[in-house]
Amino acid sequence: MATPEECRAALEQLSRSMATAEGNVRSAAAVDRSLSCRLTDLDLTFTGVLRDGRIQEVAQHPGAPAAKADIRLTMTGDDLVALVGGRLNFAGAWASGRVRLEAGFRDLLRLRTLL
Template sequence: MATVEECRAALDKLVEQFDGISREDRAKHVVERRLACHISDLGVTFFGRIHRTGLDPFKEVPPEDGRPAEVKLTLKSGDLISMVNGELDMGRALFGGRVKIDASLGDLLRLRKLL
């Protein structure tokens, strides 16, 4: 089990990796969405926002507007770190029950293109 700090560092790395996606791909596949990433074994949730110009840094406090996230991920801390480091494939984790995603079908298809 990883720590909250290690999960925060992994999410920061994910933000950096997202910056490496081409502007063309982001323009095709990204629409603005609020994100929630719940780390089940730590009982902590990180909140972020994805948009065409990037992925905002994740925070442990919900957005001030109080609107719920459109894309919600639930996973264990070690799985988060393994996925961000490229050691665990998102598709395999999803179909193996290690990651749960609550999002519309359209959002799932768009995100799949980016992962």
């Protein structure tokens, strides 16, 4: 099972990857939205803000998110690490229910480029 530290490192890696992206991926990440990533197996949530193509203001909280973020992800810590590491395909994980993504319709359209 992934540790909270490994999950934070995966989110930091995702943020770095988004910051160095170009073209459609860069513009898709250049939104200003609140973000939460609930890790069910660790009973913890990371929150932050997707701004200027990066995940900023990352904080860790026990349990479920206290507030509803604009973009909400739910998965296990192992799946987060595997997704960021390229060992798990997002579309397949989402279709099978391993990863849950909730966001407004416009955000979903914009995020499809990232996924």
